[in-house]
Amino acid sequence: MSAVTHIKGRAVPVRGNDIDTDRIIPARFLRCVTFDGLGEHAFADDRAQLKEKGETHAFDKEEYAGANVLLVNANFGCGSSREHAPQSLAKWGIEAIVGISYAEIFFNNNIALGIPCIQVSPEEADGIQTAIESDPNLDVAINVETAEISYGASVIKGILHEGVRNRFLTGSWDATGMLVEAADEVAATAGKLPYMNGFQK
Amino acid sequence: MSERTLFDKVWNQHTVKTLPSGQTQLFIGLHLIHEVTSPQAFAMLRERNLTVLYPQRTVATVDHIVPTEDQSRPYADGLAEEMMVAIENNTSSNGITLHNVGDGKQGVVHIVAPELGLTQPGMTVACGDSHTATHGAFGAIAFGIGTSQVRDVLATQTLAMGGLKVRRIEVTGALKAGVYAKDLVLHIIRVLGVNGGVGYAYEFAGEAIEALDMEGRMTVCNMAIEGGARCGYINPDQVTFDYLKGREHAPTGAAWDNACAWWSSIASDVDAVFDDVVTFDASTIQPTITWGITPAQGLGIEENIPAVSDFPAEDAALIGEAYEYMSFEAGQAIAGTGIDVAFIGSCTNGRMSDLREAARIAELHGGTVPAQVKAFVVPGSEQVKKLAEEEGLDKVFVKHGFEWREAGCSMCLAMNPDKLVGRQVSASTSNRNFKGRQGSSTGRTLLMSPAMVVVAALEGVVTDVRPLVEKGASA
């Protein structure tokens, strides 16, 4: 797998705390055996509801078309473990997420897809969202190694835990290859677990 | 850093090695799969020419998309049928046991594994489903995972995991009559918040937890994830062993004694160290129900819808969104809220003890579901359905105007034909009241205990179940 070191492009803000994975991708779109085609359904119900009210969701606004950095608030991706949620964002075009905090399963699912989720303070999250809202064409760049996010003339330093950061930098964000190598050690660990040998002493 | 807790012991015994990323490669003792989150994982294996390393440690069932009325194949929903065929092919070609519809052991994955005795203390359990936390009721460390991680477990029987802190949630005292495990966990989440558990494993302990039977313990651990915790568990004790004894996959003979000894040894030590401890008094908890759009937006049945000023300032937008979506106003009583649909089922409350109590409440009440309410009961598994029918519970439900269905997840997430319509309000025993969760993007969900759902169904409005329960106790 290739290393993920820099993400450059434009951003799209989706404001709100506790946005759950049912909202990112509603359950009816889970009736599928591949992740293909999920991109167009990201935030499907939120988008439809805003449209009814005469408003427009960021994912429907022309000025954010082609954005690759998603700007969120706190506890983003809570609820269901469905990988369909990050997959739908990835298929829409998202390559990195910047927000205050993430639900853990969602965070891990994103690692497995090579999408860094960077943590910033509430003020920083609001600051970058406001900046992008007033100028959607602002260039945004993320340095994965330093967790620095630059937009326009501003730079903020986010948090990306060292272990996770190393997986992106060394291209080991896809865990399978690394886990497969340890088959002998896995067998040794299994052999010591009482339930693996039927509790025969 | 926690020490000598069940979490630490199980984690250490299952550690294969420390990865270069600093994460732990953790051996997974039991891997459960279902039709929604596994097909893409098998496809990824095929793409990489990998095989399933320990097929006997993975067990499959189907639950999310299974219809609860007409189960004849092929399903009317072609996409659902395609998912069924995928899991049938993937399990048979990889030597994995599948408990399919009609074999007597199918059902919601988190109900099936415990009732078959597959879930045991001291194991690590993983499943591509967030409510895997349920299995922690046995003193297992159980993680919900995404599809890429399902691939990792299939290929290697391990996961790359970061460590967790351990919070002991000590519940003293006893629950009052008419207050159940569901109320207890809704109350805990309400107090600690939906992200209060981020970075933690929750150890539920104390006399009120020890007093719960295994099914109540599963209800509590099931919803640990709704409090943001990565997993929740309860130390195994005699209640755990009694539940497991004689189940299909439980050890027998000399192995049983060895197993009990090991299971006892993995419980948290009396001098275990926790990262923090939070205490609750069970006797102060009322029947608890949710009024908003996250499981933490709950309140006692005697309380009124809270004001924005009752919450921290950063929650104001979310609270406003909840009022608007639910059409509630601050200060309004929750009791007396009209409902359109009553759903009893799910991995939170679809087990025998839930159905027995629901039927008992229906009998105590004596009424019938009014015409404007649709009420239905979905047993959590084929085994639960069979046993309930042997006890005549199905007839009790039907007599009181409830529909009696086949086993599955049903309207917990509405991937099958069971769905809310428009802005209907549902009284539900499930675990999530997110916007759109029950199949209508404007549908509204009030989470509560099975007993509370039954009275809500029979009265047509949200009603305190305690007077009925007291009547039952004095009769």
Ligand code: SF4
């Ligand atoms: S019953 Fe609901 S929460 Fe449980 S596994 Fe099924 S869909 Fe998920």
